[in-house]
Amino acid sequence: GLPDNYARGRIIGDYRRLALYGVNQLIKAKKADLAKVDGQMSEHKVRLREEINAQIGALQDILSMAASYGFDISRPAENAVEAVQWVYFAYLAAVKEQDGAAMSLGNASSFLDIFIERDIEAGLLDEEAAQELIDQFVMKLRLVRHLRPGSYDEIFGGDPTWVTESIGGILHDGRTKVTRTSFRFLQTLYNLGPSPEPNLTVLWSQNLPEGFKQFCAQVSIDTSSIQYENDDLMRGTRGSDDYGIACCVSYQEIGKSIQHFGARANLPKALLIALNGGREEHDGVEVVKNIPALQEGVLDYDLVLDVFKRTLAELARVYAKAMYIIHYMHDRYYYEKAQMAFVDSDPRIDIAYGAAGISIIADSLSAIKYAKVTPVRNEKGLTVDFIIEGEYPQYGNDDDRVDNIAKEVTKFFIGELRKHATYKNSTPTLSLLTITSNVMYGSNTGATPDGRKAGEAFAPGANPMHGRDNSGAIASLNSVCKLDYRDAQDGISNTFSMVPKSLGDSREEQVDNLVSALSGYFKQGAHHLNVNVLNRETLIDAYEHPENYPQLTIRVSGYAVNFVRLSRAHQLEVITRTFHSCM
Known part of the structure; x- marks a missing residue:
């Protein structure tokens, strides 16, 4: 299938x-x-x-x-x-x-x-x-x-x-x-x-037993192996x-109920297709029809938003069609009869769509809106880079100007997906999740208007781009909190790394502070948090001497992984992520 x-x-x-x-x-x-x-x-x-x-x-x-x-x-x-x-x-x-x-x-x-x-x-x-x-x-x-x-x-x-x-x-x-x-x-x-x-x-x-909350925090600090x-x-x-x-x-x-897995769509590539008149940014093949070419010079926010939404609408149509075919064929040729034997015979079904690169979209549209962004095009008229003049608010710093862009794009995309027929009348849901495919997506996506270079990895899940959430841990968490779970009921993944000292000096202080951070984050309506408590230097040493770290486990994007089993490219991407040194 x-x-x-x-x-x-x-x-x-x-x-x-x-x-x-x-x-x-x-x-x-x-x-x-x-x-x-x-x-x-x-x-x-x-x-x-x-x-x-x-x-x-x-x-x-x-x-x-x-x-x-x-x-x-x-x-x-x-x-x-x-x-x-x-x-x-x-x-x-x-x-x-x-x-x-x-x-x-x-x-x-x-x-x-x-x-x-x-x-x-x-x-x-x-x-x-x-x-x-x-x-x-x-x-x-x-x-x-x-x-x-x-x-x-x-x-x-x-x-x-x-x-x-x-x-x-x-x-x-x-x-x-x-x-x-x-x-x-x-x-x-x-x-x-x-x-x-x-x-x-x-x-x-919020009503979990306090002793259990404390033990969970202790386990996270000691092992970086659980998610919330x-x-x-x-x-x-x-x-x-x-x-x-x-x-x-x-x-x-x-x-x-069950779920039909729909992987995810590459939103930054959709933006580049929109900026290139419906053409793919690498080879120039037209993949979306009737997208007008934009005028030369500085990008106009309203015009960009219009062609981007047109592209997302077409992406949603093709995406829904593909998922219908895939799951029809999977049921026909590879039906999960052993698992379904332990499920009600006619269950409710979600079709779980996904979106990758939401932070790049938020930052790119923010740059176009609040700074001056000029595309650099090659001889085919395809974008190869962007010149940014001025500053722009970046997602991950608790700034509504950019955080609301991420929220509105998410709402628009799930709205478009809901317009289309689904296999077995399943209910469309959406995730903001990349797994570790943020590296693969990045390697296949050209330069974007936020300043990200061609081939550079995306941020994982709904995370801010690496190093851009520079206003502290709480500000970073607050930005992700604003994404509406009702628009992304398949999940909003946030992977959060802190150095141990950021939580305090004593073990008791670290545990109490992590419990407080988790309670505050989820009280605001946030959905998910991976917690890593470790020093970047530990990962660098494991990268150079993997034989010394056979059980080093970290959270990546919705799951945990043995660090030394990651590819070198994935290891380097994890090392470059933001490690918060203060709350």
């Missing part, structure tokens, strides 16, 4: 269902669903019957797989050991069948805690054995690997699998989802050492309190 030889990923099966019900009950439920799809036939009903039949077959195969290991999963799990084993079998079936770019776990920790605490109360487990059980589970999750083409590493540097486990959060009735097993999952980063997988994601609420997402925002906007994070930053109600 995809124009690559790996699957679409981004679907989370409710792997808890295997431990809760066993295969026999799940098959019975699927057969009942199949019987209900009757009466006057339609294309939707015929396709749904075919899919449910495939899911029933997958459940039978999973039963056989577990039996080959000596386990009978036809029945529900009866104790903690079985609960962990059953959940693992369900996930194992998914990763054996599919090599999706993101094979996320969901929210297993709170669920497994019920079995573990019951066994502890019954005297069947003690705390040491409970932690060992989670350690062993995490070891198995860390072992997941897929064969990948070389081009995969250009987009997803470091070979991530996104075994994303969502930890924490609050229920609608005010109860916390934090359990002892939430702590146990985080503790694996000490017992087993830091690691990118599983992609541990804390669902941050705004539980209060997602519950309020999306509606469910039983959800997980697919891949990096994407909400998904577990077992009730």
Whole structure:
């Protein structure tokens, strides 16, 4: 289905269902669903019957797989050991069948805690054995690997699998989802050492237990291995309190909804196409029709905005058409029957579009509006550089003049995407996320009006461009906060790096300050934050002496990665990012 030889990923099966019900009950439920799809036939009903039949077959195969290991999963799990084993079998079936770019776990920790605490109360487990059980589970999750083409590493540097486990959060009735097993999952980063997988994601609420907030901050300071997402925002906007994070930053109600992954569009390239009369900036091929050539000399903001919006509208049309075809074909030839066996038979679906380079767009349009920007063109009339006269407000410094440009472009693009038909009537969402493809996007994009040179990497996700957020950490965070989650419900990724001293001198002071920063950031309506607490010199030394840093883990853009497994180009890009030395 995809124009690559790996699957679409981004679907989370409710792997808890295997431990809760066993295969026999799940098959019975699927057969009942199949019987209900009757009466006057339609294309939707015929396709749904075919899919449910495939899911029933997958459940039978999973039963056989577990039996080959000596386990009978036809029945529900009866104790903690079985609960962990059953959940693992369900996930194992998914990763054996599919090599999706993101094979996320969901929210297993709170669920497994019920079995573990019951066994502890019954005297069947003690705390040491409970932690060992989670350690062993995490070891198995860390072992997941897929064969990948070389081009995969250009987009997803470091070979991530996104075994994303969502930890924490609050229920609608005010109860916390934090359990002892939430702590146990985080503790694996000490017992087993830091690691990118599983992609541990804390669902941050203002009402989380203070002790848990403090421990999360401590783990971030010690390992730079976890990310945070705004539980209060997602519950309020999306509606469910039983959800997980697919891949990096994407909400998904577990077992009730799925997501069709739509990658992302290169917005700076779209701007250059607009500035070149609809032509691609490198070879001059016309890719968007009816875009008028701009007059020579200093760029006029209103004229640029007009042709840019025309280009975005055409980009949205082509993008939506491509996603419709891709996901139709993926269902036809590579349907995720093992994962979908653990999802409601007719789930809600999001089509997850994406946009890369929002900070370049904001800065470029700001430069055109507030400074004087003159294109430098070659003999074909294509832009090769830009001359900037004067200063302009730059995204990342809490300046509404430029921050609002980023906000409005995001709103316009998702508005255009929503105009188009979607496969299976899925709901369009948008992410501001690049993974590590910001390097690849940059290498294929010419010079832009913000002063970025041809081939230079984009900033990751919704981050400000490297070195431009020079008004301190809080100002940088405030700029990203202004992006409206309602316009980017697939996620707004922000990767944030601080030197340890910026948080204070003592460990207690550092932990308290990081908790305060996270609470303040999310209270303003921000969606996501990767947290790195380390010195740039550490990364430089790891670049030069990788043998000394076998477990050095950092957050990049929605996931964690072993730094020394990144390509040299990706390593250098990470090193050049802003490291905040003061709040």
